[in-house]
Amino acid sequence: MLVGGLTGLGWERCCVCCRLFRPCRNSIEQVIPRAGILLAFLAAGLAAQAVHQLSNAGVLNILEAPLWDSSWLLSEESWPGRVLHVLIGYMDRPSVLQGVVYAVTASAIIALSHCNQKGPALPR
Secondary structure (H helix, E strand, C coil), X not given: CHHHHHHHHHHXXXXXXXXXXXXXXXXHHHHHHXXXXXXXXXXXXXXXXXHHHHHHCCCCCCCCXXXXXXXXXXXXXXXXXXXXXXXXCCCCCCEHHHHHHHHHHHHHHXXXXXXXXXXXXXXX
């Protein structure tokens, strides 16, 4: 455990040094849309998880058939599966309703965020 902690600390220091001594190549105009897309997937995952909880409570009993089963490839209980579950709402056995809610939520957020690409004019 100590070796793992020291290795992580060393990598962190290397990344900080590389970042400090290299000019920032990403402008804020490039970073914000990427973060917005990640937030859209995060919100879609939360919506799909809410559908799962409502289904478990017996409130939503429609489209409960499994959409796919990718647990043989990447289990939700594995470390990478848990990271993806937190970041983008990955589910190894989602129901059809969860898939529909995920797709509709993500596409709606991304589409609405691109409707006004230029943004409002700021007073000067």
